[in-house]
Amino acid sequence: MEIVTDYLVIGSGIAGLSFALQAAKTGTVAVVTKKEKAEGSTNYAQGGIASVFSQDDSFEMHIKDTLESGDGLCHEDIVRIVVEEGPARVQELIAMGVQFTRRGETQDVLDLGREGGHSKRRIVHTKDLTGREVERILLERAAEDDHIQIYENHMAIDLITKSKLIRRGIIRSERSETCWGAYVLDIDHAEIMTFLARITVMSTGGAGKVYRYTSNPDIATGDGVAIGYRAGAKVANMEFVQFHPTCLYHPLAKNFLISEAVRGEGGLLIDRKGNRFMEKYHPLKDLAFRDIVARSIDMELKKSGDECVYLDISHRGAAFVTDTFPHIYKTCLKYQIDITKDPIPVVPAAHYMCGGLLTAPYGKTNLDQLYAIGEVASTGLHGANRLASNSLLEALVFARRAALRSADELAAKKDEPLPKAPQWDPGSATDSEEMVVVSHNWDEIRRFMWNYVGIVRTNKRLTRARTRIENIQEEIKEYYWDFLVTQDLLELRNIALVAQLIINCALLRKESRGLHFNLDYPSKDNIHWRQDTIVWI
Ligand code: FAD
Ligand code: SIN
Numbered sequence: 001m002e003i004v005t006d007y008l009v010i011g012s013g014i015a016g017l018s019f020a021l022q023a024a025k026t027g028t029v030a031v032v033t034k035k036e037k038a039e040g041s042t043n044y045a046q047g048g049i050a051s052v053f054s055q056d057d058s059f060e061m062h063i064k065d066t067l068e069s070g071d072g073l074c075h076e077d078i079v080r081i082v083v084e085e086g087p088a089r090v091q092e093l094i095a096m097g098v099q100f101t102r103r104g105e106t107q108d109v110l111d112l113g114r115e116g117g118h119s120k121r122r123i124v125h126t127k128d129l130t131g132r133e134v135e136r137i138l139l140e141r142a143a144e145d146d147h148i149q150i151y152e153n154h155m156a157i158d159l160i161t162k163s164k165l166i167r168r169g170i171i172r173s174e175r176s177e178t179c180w181g182a183y184v185l186d187i188d189h190a191e192i193m194t195f196l197a198r199i200t201v202m203s204t205g206g207a208g209k210v211y212r213y214t215s216n217p218d219i220a221t222g223d224g225v226a227i228g229y230r231a232g233a234k235v236a237n238m239e240f241v242q243f244h245p246t247c248l249y250h251p252l253a254k255n256f257l258i259s260e261a262v263r264g265e266g267g268l269l270i271d272r273k274g275n276r277f278m279e280k281y282h283p284l285k286d287l288a289f290r291d292i293v294a295r296s297i298d299m300e301l302k303k304s305g306d307e308c309v310y311l312d313i314s315h316r317g318a319a320f321v322t323d324t325f326p327h328i329y330k331t332c333l334k335y336q337i338d339i340t341k342d343p344i345p346v347v348p349a350a351h352y353m354c355g356g357l358l359t360a361p362y363g364k365t366n367l368d369q370l371y372a373i374g375e376v377a378s379t380g381l382h383g384a385n386r387l388a389s390n391s392l393l394e395a396l397v398f399a400r401r402a403a404l405r406s407a408d409e410l411a412a413k414k415d416e417p418l419p420k421a422p423q424w425d426p427g428s429a430t431d432s433e434e435m436v437v438v439s440h441n442w443d444e445i446r447r448f449m450w451n452y453v454g455i456v457r458t459n460k461r462l463t464r465a466r467t468r469i470e471n472i473q474e475e476i477k478e479y480y481w482d483f484l485v486t487q488d489l490l491e492l493r494n495i496a497l498v499a500q501l502i503i504n505c506a507l508l509r510k511e512s513r514g515l516h517f518n519l520d521y522p523s524k525d526n527i528h529w530r531q532d533t534i535v536w537i
Contacts, residue, residue, distance in 0.1 A: 001186075001193045004418065005030040005149075006410055008181050008197035010156045010224065013040035014131075014392055015374025016203035017138035018399035023199075024147035026407040030195060031148060032184050034155035034487070038135050040219055041205050041375065042392070045131025046259035046327070048100075048123040049396070050389035051086040053110050057120040059083050066390060069117045069289045070383020071514035072530050073237070078361060078380040082390070082397045089396035090124055098137045100124050114264035115388035117289040123389045128259055128327045134392070153187040155487055156223065159200065159231040160421045161367065168422055177232050179370035183424050187487055192424035198413055199369055199406045202228055202357060203399075206375040207498045209491075211350035212450035215247050215257040221491040222498030224376035228357045229497065233365045234536040236378040237355030238498070239505040240515045242386055243455050244351035245269075245293040248344065249308035250335045258311055258328055258346055260388050263287055265324060267313040269297070270343060272306050291385045291515045294348040298455045301347070310343035348455060352391060354382040354515065355505065358534060363402030366536075371406055373398040378532075384514020429484045437479065438492050441472050445492075445499050453503055459520045462507050469500045505533045 006027030009016045020029045033039075052062050062083045067074050094100065101111040113123035126133040142148045162178040181197040204224030208216025229235050246263075248256040263269070263286045269278050281296040282288035288296075297309050313321055318340035322329050325339070332339050357365050357372035359379050365372050374395040381394050448468050452461035476493055483489060511525035512518050 001191065002196060002421075003030055003193060004196045006197065007199045007201065007406070008032070008195045009201045009203060010182065011040065011203035011205060011374070011376075012037045012139075012150060013042035013203060013205055013374060013395070014134055014138065015395040015399050016201065017135075017142055018396055019201050019203060019373060019403050020148050021138065021141055021145065022400055022403035023407065024145045027147070027410055029148045030197070031142070031150045032154040032156060032195065033150065033152055034187070034223075035153065035219055037139060037150050037152050039217060040135075041216055042131045043135045044217060044257070045134070045392055046128045046257055047115050047261045047389045048113055048125030048130040049090055049392045050118065050122050050387065051090050051124055051393055052083065052122055053087060053124065054112055054121060057122050061119055062122060065117055065119050066381070066387045067383075069385050069387035071385055072524070072526060073383030073514065073532065075380030081361065082381050082394055085397045086393050089393070089400065093134060093137070093396070096137050096141050098126070098134055100126050113261045114287075115260040116263060116284070116287045116293060117387050123261065123264070125261070128261065128325045131392070151184075154193070155185045155187055155490060156182045156204070156227060157185055157192065157485060157490055158183050158227055159370070160194070160196070161231050163232070165419050165421065176368055178368040179231065180419055180421060182227070185485055185487065185490065190484070192426075192485070194421050194423060196418050196421055198410055198418070199371065201402065201406070202370065202372040202376050203374045204376045206353040207495070208350045210446065210449050210495050210499050210502065211241070211454070212446040213247070213347070213349040215244050215255055215349050215351045217255065221495050222353070223491070223494045224372065225353075225356055225501065226494035226497040228365065228370070228372065229501065229537065231367060232537055233367055233370065233372075234358040234534055235355065235501055236358040236532045236534045237384075237505065238353070238501040238535075239509050239533060240354035240382070240384050241350055241502060242290060242352035242354055242515055243294040243348040245290060245297055245348050246311050246346040247349040248332065248335070249347045250337070250345065253335055255349075256331055257351075258344055259325070260290070262311060262313050262325060262328065265313065266316055267311050269293070270310050270312055271300060271304060272310070289385060290388060294455055295517060297348055308345040308347045311346050312343040313339060314341050314343070352386055354378070354384070354386050359398075361401070362405035363398045364405065369409065371402045373402050384516065426484060427481060429482055431484055434479065434483075435488065437475070438488050441475065442488070442492050442495070445469070445472060445495055449499050449502070453499075453506060455517065457506060457516070457518045459507075459518065462503055465503045466507065469496065469503055472496055473500060501535065504535060508533050
């Protein structure tokens, strides 16, 4: 089946939906999303959106905090754009109906939270369920717009690009690469559809599932980076994987985050004996930048041999805790942890991909007609370590910028005919009887990425990981074209490629900076390495 649309948006989180709502003013929008439409990291975001709203805050302070967190690799022009455009984007969410937590007698003042690395209170939030509220409203507005069609359980496989069409003799060769949409698996009907589009937007989120322990939902398999890279898009800074310091440690809890806002409200990290330890590592103690807190916990655990550390907020009193963190309170209670009385067992887990598809200041990749926004993109905002709650903000700012720029691109090309794309050719592929190979490779990748390419790296571990991933890539190449594609097989192919990109970027960077800490090069080297790591085919 073939769908023709002006804009193809891949992903229905904050980035994809914000783009779709703006783009729908100038054309038809098809949004494909690989699970239910609300399922993505956005829906689980807790802390909130960092933006300057208080009298005692300023753009300059938010810029300074972001630059410091990024450890020398942020692009200052991009940081300025995001910080300065941020408040207007947050106001637009409010105008759409998002209910942020407010305070004051008349409830007219936004309640601003605090998180690690922020010198001021500036996190706009909806209690500890900010993402769910934002996603709810964006989906409501999208449902009201006749120009937007959302396709659930539709997973993008690969882009349709000019060079693919040239190889099949459909269009003449020219030098630059152009994207004309994507092949998409309709998961419910096991059918591969062709989505032909003049503008394609990658908004597929992150890649936490590349690691054994992660705060991310199951959709986070780095599909956008893998799909873009295979098509020739440039990829940057994949070595900078952010580990969130505090995910719930409990055998039955899967991927549950304990927001950094808990530390922002006075939560203290302690060891098994009740001793605080962050003062040994950084003057900002429990509110130091995230890379430092995660690494400090890792060191404490390695020294003590314990399985977790603890986060204690009980001293703030039951009324405050249950009112400020109702979701965290209720979820922990399900596991018999009463956070108003007990310290919460926590460990670091893979949380955020600072690298991604390299984009210019309007979200454009190096492929014509292909944009990337949200967590899948590397805009230059985060540098070597993202400042807490800057991600939802970045997605909002770049969704709008990309929508404005791509509307111009669409207007300029609207009368040009679309190429005829061939239907997906399954060749001689058959149903796989070897799904055990797929699940084995999934587990193996996630395990060695955790052990060898985690918070603390060495050349030896990285080299081992490279050998393992190269073997797995060979195996995947052998069987990929023999089997009919399924979601599991496609995701395996993507996490394998993303793992390889992370390992290769980590091996390239011969220093320690931000989230990339290599014991063989423990210092920062501003002379040779104050630059992005950029790779492409
Ligand atoms: P997502 O919201 O992850 O959406 C990705 C979409 O792409 C999904 O719809 C998915 O189904 C779809 N998709 C993926 N692959 C394909 C494919 N191949 N084909 C079709 N569709 C596909 N950041 C903050 O700034 N503040 C916070 O408080 C905060 N809290 C967080 C808490 C948690 C638990 C997590 C996991 C992250 C948090 N983050 C936070 C990070 C932030 O939530 C994400 O970076 C952000 O939501 C990403 O938005 P996105 O639109 O790029 O991707
Ligand atoms: C959190 O609430 O701790 C997550 C914030 C973020 O990842 O930006």
